[in-house]
Amino acid sequence: MYTTTDKSLTCADCNGEFIFTASEQEFYAEKQFSEPRRCPSCRAARKLSRGGSGDPARSGGYSRSEDRPMYSATCSSCGREAKVPFQPTGSKPVYCNDCFSSHRQSYR
Numbered sequence: 820m821y822t823t824t825d826k827s828l829t830c831a832d833c834n835g836e837f838i839f840t841a842s843e844q845e846f847y848a849e850k851q852f853s854e855p856r857r858c859p860s861c862r863a864a865r866k867l868s869r870g871g872s873g874d875p876a877r878s879g880g881y882s883r884s885e886d887r888p889m890y891s892a893t894c895s896s897c898g899r900e901a902k903v904p905f906q907p908t909g910s911k912p913v914y915c916n917d918c919f920s921s922h923r924q925s926y927r
Contacts, residue, residue, distance in 0.1 A: 830858040832865075894918050 823841040830837060837858035838866065847854065887926045895912035907913045914922060 828854065828858075831856040832861040838874060853860050896922070 821843045823843055826839045826844065827836050827838050831870070835858055839854060844854075846852075855862065887904050889904055890906050892901045892907040892913040893899075894901045894915040896914055896918035899915050901913055901915040902917075903913055903918055
């Protein structure tokens with residue numbers, strides 16, 4: 820594996836310079852994405868013009884996490900109440916945040 824350093828790129832839309840950080844480069848390489856052609860501002864503006872949220876940190880259909888309906892369920896592991904963003908059907912286990920984190924760690 821090689822070490823990356825921050826890199827200065829020129830935006831294809833506004834011709835402004837923006838930094839493509841080392842961690843962003845690693846993420847893009849891991850996902851096999853090509854380098855970004857637009858700065859974060861122009862990407863957000865382009866996304867907005869296509870009907871997206873314009874906020875690169877948000878990718879779901881809800882504008883804020885508070886707007887998402889939450890459902891109450893009993894944690895399959897510890898029995899405490901769990902709030903989840905989906906309607907539990909009983910066909911799969913549901914975990915509270917703590918148990919979900921520990922189950923997730925065991926799969927890595």
